[in-house]
Structures are given as structure tokens and as C-alpha cells.
Amino acid sequence: MIKESTSMTRREFLEICLKSFPLFVFFPTFWIDELLAFDAETYDPTKHNYAMGIDIDKCIGCGRCVAACKIENDVPKEQEYFRTWVERYVVSTDGETQVDSPNGGIDGFPVLNSDETILKSFFVPKLCNHCSNPPCVQVCPVGATFKSRDGVVLIDEKYCVGCRYCIQACPYGARYMHPEKHVADKCTMCYHRITKGKLPACVEVCPTKARIFGELGQQSSPILRFLRFNDTRTLKSELNTKPKIFYAGADGEVR
Amino acid sequence: MHPVFSGYIYPNEYELHWGLLIVIYPYLTGLVAGAFILASLNRTFNVKVLEPVYRLALLTALSFLIVAPLPLFSHLGHPERALEMLWTPHIGSAMAMFGFVYAWYLLMVLLLEIWFDYRKDIVIYSQEKKGVAKYFYRILTLGATDISEEALRFDDRAGKFITIIGIPSAFLLHGYVGFIFGSVKANPWWSSVLMPIVFLFSAIVSGIAMVFLLHMITDMFRWKTPNMACLNKLAEFLLYAMLIDFSLEMLDFIHRLYESEESIHILGDLIQNRLFLSLIISQIVVGTLTPILGIIVARFGNLPDEMRRMMYFLSTILVQVGIFSTRWNVVVGGQLFSKSLRGLTMYKVQVLGLEGILMCIFLLVLPFIILYTFIKILPPWPHAETK
Numbered sequence: 001m002i003k004e005s006t007s008m009t010r011r012e013f014l015e016i017c018l019k020s021f022p023l024f025v026f027f028p029t030f031w032i033d034e035l036l037a038f039d040a041e042t043y044d045p046t047k048h049n050y051a052m053g054i055d056i057d058k059c060i061g062c063g064r065c066v067a068a069c070k071i072e073n074d075v076p077k078e079q080e081y082f083r084t085w086v087e088r089y090v091v092s093t094d095g096e097t098q099v100d101s102p103n104g105g106i107d108g109f110p111v112l113n114s115d116e117t118i119l120k121s122f123f124v125p126k127l128c129n130h131c132s133n134p135p136c137v138q139v140c141p142v143g144a145t146f147k148s149r150d151g152v153v154l155i156d157e158k159y160c161v162g163c164r165y166c167i168q169a170c171p172y173g174a175r176y177m178h179p180e181k182h183v184a185d186k187c188t189m190c191y192h193r194i195t196k197g198k199l200p201a202c203v204e205v206c207p208t209k210a211r212i213f214g215e216l217g218q219q220s221s222p223i224l225r226f227l228r229f230n231d232t233r234t235l236k237s238e239l240n241t242k243p244k245i246f247y248a249g250a251d252g253e254v255r
Numbered sequence: 256m257h258p259v260f261s262g263y264i265y266p267n268e269y270e271l272h273w274g275l276l277i278v279i280y281p282y283l284t285g286l287v288a289g290a291f292i293l294a295s296l297n298r299t300f301n302v303k304v305l306e307p308v309y310r311l312a313l314l315t316a317l318s319f320l321i322v323a324p325l326p327l328f329s330h331l332g333h334p335e336r337a338l339e340m341l342w343t344p345h346i347g348s349a350m351a352m353f354g355f356v357y358a359w360y361l362l363m364v365l366l367l368e369i370w371f372d373y374r375k376d377i378v379i380y381s382q383e384k385k386g387v388a389k390y391f392y393r394i395l396t397l398g399a400t401d402i403s404e405e406a407l408r409f410d411d412r413a414g415k416f417i418t419i420i421g422i423p424s425a426f427l428l429h430g431y432v433g434f435i436f437g438s439v440k441a442n443p444w445w446s447s448v449l450m451p452i453v454f455l456f457s458a459i460v461s462g463i464a465m466v467f468l469l470h471m472i473t474d475m476f477r478w479k480t481p482n483m484a485c486l487n488k489l490a491e492f493l494l495y496a497m498l499i500d501f502s503l504e505m506l507d508f509i510h511r512l513y514e515s516e517e518s519i520h521i522l523g524d525l526i527q528n529r530l531f532l533s534l535i536i537s538q539i540v541v542g543t544l545t546p547i548l549g550i551i552v553a554r555f556g557n558l559p560d561e562m563r564r565m566m567y568f569l570s571t572i573l574v575q576v577g578i579f580s581t582r583w584n585v586v587v588g589g590q591l592f593s594k595s596l597r598g599l600t601m602y603k604v605q606v607l608g609l610e611g612i613l614m615c616i617f618l619l620v621l622p623f624i625i626l627y628t629f630i631k632i633l634p635p636w637p638h639a640e641t642k
Binding site: 081082085100141170172 | 270
């Protein structure tokens, strides 16, 4: 009896294959996609350590990264909510620095009046710094914001109580309160993409490759090349947050 | 587009995150801690002249403590998840400790001390009263109806022991609230090691002033002439606490000015453009210097008692204005400048809604309603007066 229930004759096997053929024909393609994404199942976060480089000299302030981020991550359209934004610094000859970021730089920037008092100007893309020593994670009373094993700071939106302490604790202004979900929200480095081997949306769309994404632990990673060949700095390093967003060519005025 | 904002602020900073409700929270906990410390002066340090305000101070502390977490709950984005802080706290977070500090203070300190202190009265009420009240007081006795000499001596000893635990607990409660702000290194206005100590002393100031005020008001409504010795002693303690508090705040101010760190320019702008009214005028001139002067003149000047009481009365009201301004300047002030240190933001107070003025007025009035109820149930006056 046992033998009968567990074994199958060749004839039976072929019959089943024939009968299930229509199922494969009408099988929706996204299901196949799901099946092929087997990698995600075997994704081992301990083997990754993500970071991003920003090459200030390459950023043209087009704001495509801001737009792509808003679309990819369903960030509220209003101009008080950004996971990433671009700032423009204008340094005058007398050393004064003016900064602006109209609507987060999503539509680019108004033209500067040609003025001899301008010493230099440059664009600085900003986002969550995914600190190795994140103050936001330290202060979260329920542990809803946490550092994942692959070095990305994430928020569990089903657990966040919405106390906003993390928003206060972030020195970079990278967090906001989601107006509909009533939880803290911020850049995830497009975690849903990077764990499938894709680039974050902002990196993907950057026309000048001003954003460099990669893994700190892998010799072949673009981020290591970027760090090797550029003088880089992190923002507000005096706060010992140990950011993982590295800036090349960022003036001391950037904070 | 945003004409009220000046300079550059990070785009996510247009929304101010901690508003009026979070101003009220440290104000209320401060009153709790201060009122309790005043009560302990009588109990632990044997300042007998403060006997008339001992029970009133305890009931005041309890009333304000009951309301203290309400602004926090109303402020949460997901109040239904609030208890996660107790069930699954993130131990490294200062805020996660609130529930434990609160529960300890409420259950182990205030309720116990009040119960031991009132136990004899409760037992007597449960025998004297009639109808529902009789059963109500009987429940309050928790079955401990023995009021023999020995039992009362035990009550006294237990009460004293709890007060001794209660003093560091009161320090913990409000010092802890100060730590929540003082430990935010991202914010140069908050980040200061002095913050918990400044909070503590301002708490003592506000607590003493509140009980002082309530004592005068309750005496007025009971047609009693206040005990001047008690009032004078309260005025002295209030004065000492205010002098220490003001010195600490000035120390903090001078220290920042002298160190002149990167943030000093924006903090200077903040004081001149956003906090001039609430810090310089309301907190320092109206809420600190004027009452200090008023109390000195009233306490040490050669004035008739009536005049003296009036000056005490006005001074304690001004102290409340000053301490509320202090809370405002810390909580809201700390968010009125950008962390880019390049611009100033704005806070628009709403009238309606959870964060609105009406809600705040309700939360500020609620403790007095609760206190009134407590006073009706457990009169804090000496027995002879009650009868």
C-alpha cells in the first residue's frame, strides 16, 4: 500500500504532465518572475555592507534622483517630504555661503544671475546617511527603527509608534513623518531593489553618475574604487555618527 | 512660498514635530516632582512649619502625575501601539524608560505614600460615613482597618521610608525628562549635560510655587487665614530654588556664549528673532526676575501680612508663567532653527485638533479637576479643621 501511494508509473507521470499543460500556458508571467527571484530567498544580509558615494563635481542639479525616489518609493508629493533632495551652495567672494533647495531640487534650480561676487557654486545631493552609529536607532523607544545586518538603517512601519524622537535625533534632517501612515519615514537605499542586485532608483537615473553605489566589503565594488581615488568626507563627522554616504569634493561649508 | 521661514532649512524641517502637547508634558511632570520634593521637606527633613501643605502637596503631585502621560499619548502617530514601549522596550532608548519611571513613581512612591498617610483617616471615614461612601472608603482601606497605636507607628515609619525612596525617584522622574532633551546631540539648543539638572531645579521651583498658590487659594475658599509662618517658609524655599535654577540657566547660557561653537550664530538669531518674547521677556524678566524681587521684598521687607500674601500670590502666578515659558523655549525653541544651522523655522499654534490650544487648556485644567475630586475624597486639612 505504501509503495503504491508514493511511487508513480511512467504512464501516470505523463498523464499528469499533459493535464497540467494548460496551467503552464496561462501561468501569469509575474508568477514566473516570483519563482525566478529565488535569489531573494537565499539573500544573506551578513554578506553585504552597502554604502554610497556622491561626486559633487559631477552633480548638475537636475533633480532626476529626487523625482525617481518619489516615484519609486511612493514618497508623498508635497514639498515637505523627501527621502532624498539636492541642495545648491553658492559661495561668494566675501566667504558668505547661500544654500537653497527649491522643492528639494526636484525641478532643477533657478538660474543664478551672473554676478562677479560669486566665487563658486555646486550641488549637493542629500539622503539618509545610514550611519554605522545611528542616533535615530539609539533613541527609538520600541526598536522600530533598526540597523539591518547589511548596514542599512530601516523602519518597521508596522511597529513605529510615531513619537518622532528619531526625527529629532537625526542630525541630517533625513526623516519625516509620513502624513498618511503616521510613522517615521526615510531613505531605505531602495532596500527592495538592492537586495535583488539592482541599484537604488536615484543611482540608476543619475545622468552623470554623480551617485556611486556599492558594497564596502567587496574589492570589485564601484564604491571602493570611488573611495580609493577620491578625497572623501562624511557629513557632521564630529557627531560620531559614522555615516556611510561619502562625499567627494564637498566644501567644508556643507553640513 | 514660505515667507515666515528665513535662511535655509532642510526640506523635511518645514513641519515642526513636537508642539504644544510636548511643552505641556515636561511642565506637568515638573510640577509633580516639585510638589513631591516639597512634601518630602516636611516628612524627611522635618520642616515642621510646612505641615499644613504636606498632604496638599502629595495630592497635587498625584493629580498632575495622572495627567502627565496624556499629552504624550495624544501626540503619538499610533497611540494604539503606545504600550509596545512597555512590552518590548528598546533598552537603549531614553524614551523607552518613561513607562517604567512613571509606573515606579505612581505605584511605588505616590500612591503608597498617600495611602499610608491617609490610612487612619480612611478607616475612620469608613466607620463614620453612611451609604455608598462607607463602602467606598472600606475598599480604600484595602482591608487594613487596624488603627492601633502600633499600626499607626508602622504607617508613619513606612511613609517616612517611602519618602526617602521618593526623593531620588522624584529627581529621577524629572531629571530623566531633561535627559530626553539633553541627550539629543543633533540639536545644539538641547544638547547639554546641564539639561537634566536645570529641568530638576525648574521642576522644584514650579512645584513649590504651585502648591504655595493652591495653599493660598484653598485657604481663601475655606475662609481660613493662612499660617504666615508656613507661607514665609515656602517663600524662602521657593526663593532658594529659583536662585539656584536661575544661576544654572545663566551658567548654561554663558558657557555656550564663551565656547562660541559653530551653532552660536544661529542660536543668537533664534533668541533675537524667535524667542525674544518667550525667553527674554516672559521667562527671564516676567517669570524669574520679577517674582524673585517680589518674594525678596515680601519675605524680608517690613510689610503687613495682607500685602505680603498678595505679593506671594502674584509672584507664584508669575513663576508659573515663567516655568511654562521655560518649557516652551526648550521644546519649541529647539525646533525653531534648522539643523543645517542656516535658517529659522516657524511654529503655528492651532486652536482646534489634538495639538491645538483648546486641547492644551483641557490638559492643563484637568489636573485641577482631579485635585478637586481628591480633596473631596481625602481632605488634606488637619482633622480639627475638617470637622
